[in-house]
Amino acid sequence: MADNAALLPPEPAIESDSLEKIVDRLATQGWAVTPHFVSGDVTEGLERNIAELESCNRLQPAAVGRGAGKVIEPSIRGDRIFWLDESATSAAQQEYLARMERLRTLINQSLFLGLNEFECHFAAYPPGAFYSRHIDQHANQDTRVVSAILYLNTGWMPQDAGELRIYVDDDDSYFDVPPVAGTLVTFLSDRFYHEVLPAGRTRHSITGWFRRRTLSPVVQ
Ligand code: OGA
Ligand code: MN
Secondary structure (H helix, E strand, C coil), rough: CCCCCCCCCCCCCCCCCCCHHHHHHHCCCCEEEECCCCCHHHHHHHHHHHHHHHCCCCCCCCEECCCCEEECCCCCCCCCCECCCCCCCCCHHHHHHHHHHHHHHHHHHHHCCCCCCCEEEEEEEEECCCCEEEECCCCCCCCCEEEEEEEEECEEEEHHHCCEEECCCCCCCCCEEEEEECEEEEEEECCCCCCECEEECEEEEEEEECCCCCCCCCCC
């Protein structure tokens, strides 16, 4: 891999209660890593929710591609997912969604991105599963604007691996984010290639996207 690869984000992680800082980071560098984005109670509640969904066999293999071209392809991604439904949420899910709603409003006020909604799913990667390098939005083909991933794994150790690797813009440098409970990663969906490295233990998260309801006009 590239010699200039770094294991940590190029600047210190930012602390809790920092929606404004996330918006600033999105504006200046296009991504933000925020430890302790929600309290331990919330991550524990969400972790209980996904564990229960898993034990009831409610998670479905995630597909790649779109529309009629959707296929299950474990050589590209090996996670199993469950879409959150606003009508049937736990207290932890409601708190998380409320915080994301505040973030959506703030992004719109400051960055004028015109985000209409947030959609998200639980994701479980069994040991050894990964999601190979991809981008969440191909220019002007999708309504996903900002990607947001919250990790739920308590006691995650460096040897557990399973980092999110984010490639920084057009060059080969990258940084890795360990999927530690409470950390939120946000980035502009059309700008950053990224991948999920295989983990040594089951890896849990909520992955979501702030979306526009319609495609933005093509800028010539
Ligand atoms: C995705 C994705 C990253 C992660 O689901 O599109 O890139 O760290 N997830 O789980
Ligand atoms: Mn992705």
